[in-house]
Amino acid sequence: MSGCPGSKTIDFSEKTNQEGNETGKRPSQLRQWPIQLHLVSPMAPYFQGKDILLAADCTAFAFGEFHKDYLKGKSIAIACPKLDSDQEIYVDKIKSLIDDAKINTLSVMIMQVPCCFGLAQIAKDGAEKASRKIPVKQIVVGLEGNILSEEWI
C-alpha cells in the first residue's frame, strides 16, 4: 500500500443499504450556530457547562446516525486536523472551553485515517493546558460509517 490513507480513493458504492430503512424522520439535533472551531467562541452561551462534541469534518458524512447517537444533547465544534490552518488557536480554544466555559465533558469524534488522530491530539493538548480537568472521550469512525472504538482517554 502506498500513498496517504487519508486521501486514498476507495469505492464502496456496491454496498447495499444493510439493516436501515427509509421510514421514520430524523430531525436535526443541532442547537447552535456557528459550528466551525475557528468561528465559534468559547464564550457562546451554548457551550457553558455543556457536553461538547469535537467532530472531524468527515465524521458526520460517514456515520449515518450522527445526529441521533452523538450530537443529541451536546454542543458541537468541527475541524479538520489535516487541512485547517492555525491549529494552535484550536488548542487554546479547547483550553478555554474547559477553563472558561467549564464544559462537562469533551468527546472527540474522528475518522480512522491516521491524519485524523491529529484532532484527538489537539483535544489532549488543550485538556492538558487547562487547569480544570474533565473526562475526554475518543470515538473512531470507520470509512464505511461504523463505530470502530469508543473510549475514555
Next chain:
Amino acid sequence: MQKVLNREIKELITAYPEVGRVLEEYGIGCAPCSVGSCLLKDVVGIHNLDPQKEATLMYRIEKAIYPDRKISEPVVDMTRKAEPKKITYSPPVKKLVDEHVLIKRLLALIPSIVEFTESSLKVDKNLILGCVDFIRTYADKYHHMKEEDILFKYIDEKAEIIQVMYKDHDIGRGYVRQAVEGAEKNNKTQVKENLLAYRDLLTQHIKKEDEILYPWIDRQLSTTQVGEMFRKCNDADALVGDELPRKYEKFIVELEEKFLQEVTK
C-alpha cells in the same frame, strides 16, 4: 426456563449445586456470596458475556436443572455487542479503581502483620491502630464514602448487587471494631481473626467491584453523567485535600519497608 431466570441465585445453587459449578466455570463466583438474592437473569446479564458464551451457559444451566428435558441447542444472537476483553473505565470510575491499589497493598501486608502479632509478647497496639486508622480513614471515609454517596446514586440502589456492596462495607466495619477491641484487650486471637476476615472480605469485594460492578455501572452511565460524577468525586477529594491520600500512601510505604525487613531479618 423463564421461571428459573427469575429465581434467586442462592436458592438455585442450594437446590442444584451443579448450577454453582457451571457458573464458577464461567468466572461467575456466586456460590460464596454473602447475600445471594440476585436473580439468575441479572447475574448473567451483569457479567456481559459474549452472546455465544451466554447462550451455552444458559443451555448448561437448564441441563443441570432439568437433566431429562429435551433442550434445543442455543440460538445465538450475534448482533449483541460483546464487551472488549480489556476493561476500560470512565475517568471517575478509574480513580476509584486506582484507590483500590493502595487498599490492596495493606491487605497484602495483613498476613505478615498477623504473624508478627502472634510472635510478639503483646499485641502491638500502635501498629494495629495505625492499620485501623488507614482502613477507617482512607478505605472507608475517603473511598467507600465516594462509592456510597456518589457512584451508587447513579444506579438503582435497590439492585441486589448494590445491597451486597453495602453489606460488605458494613461487615468490614464490624471486623475493624472487633480488631480494635482485640488490640485494646491484648487479645491476639481476636486481632488475628478479624484482620484476616477483613482481608478475605475486602479482597473479594474489590475484585467484584473492579471486574463486575464498576464495568456494569459504567455501561449504564451517559456521557453527561460521567462528567457530572467526575466533578462530584473531584469536589469530594478537594474537600479532604491531597494531604490525606499522600499521608496514607506514606503510611503504606513505611509499613512495607518494616515488614519486608522483618521477612529478610
